[in-house]
Amino acid sequence: MTKFKTTMDVFKLLEKTNCRKCNKPTCLAFAAAVFQGQVPLSQCPFIDETILKKYGSQKLEYESAFEQDYIKVLAQLKDRINQIDLASRAEKLGGKFSNGRLILKIFGKDFGIGKNGEISTDIHVNPWIVPPVLNYVLSSKGLPLTGSWVPFRELETSRDWARFFEHQCVGSFKQVADTNPSFFRDIMELFNGRPVQNHYDADISLIIHPLPLVPMLICYNRPEEGLESDLNLFFDTTADKNLPIENIYTLSTGLANMFKKLAKTHG
Ligand code: SF4
Structure with missing residues (x-):
């Protein structure tokens, strides 16, 4: 792994748009924070994977700060869960509410949320899924689904996230589907993806349910002569009323990144 020698070594790798998506006021401030090991390079969503791999050693210094933030956020969410009546939600x-726990179907599996915000289920709970689930419990408006599908960018509150969503989420799903379309279909079905016939004339159309009121429609077209492959994700028009937009982002990118990892293991 290569180590940065100066802040400028980091700065050179950045887009220099000062877009603040990394939570720093400027690209230079971000570069300084990366150089000092306060944040990981991957916090800028525009850095491509080959560069992240090359400078991966920076990640270790960051991980404990990230973990501490994560633990703090989780504690706050659990504290708020403790103050609500799960049965009435x-x-x-x-x-449904059963044996003192709120039971939600997540990717078709039962997840139980206890009074203290602890999540129990038969399968492994990935850390990226926990904040969206707890936020769903806390702030979903519980609007019924309209059955009308729109891309992420057309959700009312998506403006600040749309560009990153294309880059981080749609791009990752597409990479997995392009590399191995049958693996992509299999993995989606493993996550209880339900095939939908001829939706948007796509070769693969599946609906998955990361949360009961936040379904996701994934449509993939294989490349054809002279035409590139194409992958689109759609959400019900109520999605960002039933889950805050940043959690839709986290949930979708978490899933896409997990598929990418599984695809690598699968070969
Ligand atoms: S997200 Fe990347 S491009 Fe945007 S300000 Fe931060 S470092 Fe610069």
Whole structure:
């Protein structure tokens, strides 16, 4: 792994748009923070994977800060869960209340949320899924689905996230599908993806349910002679009322990145 020698070594790798998506006021401030090991290079969403691999050693210094932030956020969410009546939220959230726990179907599997915000289920719980689930419990408006699908960028509150969503999420799903379309279909079905016939004339159209009231429609067209492949993600028009937009982003990119990792293991 290569180590940065100066802040400018980091700065040279950045887009220099000062877009603030990394939570720093400028690209230079971000570069300084990366050089000092306060944040990871990957916090700028425009850095491509080959560069991240090359400078991967920076990540270790950051991880403990990230973990601490994560633990703090989680503690706050759990504290808020502790103050609400889970039983009265169950029906609104498309779940049920049983044995003191709110039960939600997540990717078709039962997840139980206890009074203290702890999540229990038969399968491994990935860390990226926990904040969106707890935020869903806390802030979903529980609007019924309209059955009308729109891309992420057309969700009312998506403006600040749309560009990153294309880059980080759609791009990752497409990479997996392009590399191995049958693996892509299999993995989606493993996550309880339900095929939909001829949706948008796509070769593969599946609906998955990361949360009961936040379904996701994935449509993929294989490349054909003279035409590139194409992948689109759609959400119900109520999605950002039923889950804050940043959590839709986290959930979708978490899933896409996990598929990418599984695809690598699969070969
Ligand atoms: S996200 Fe990247 S491009 Fe945007 S300000 Fe931060 S470092 Fe610069």
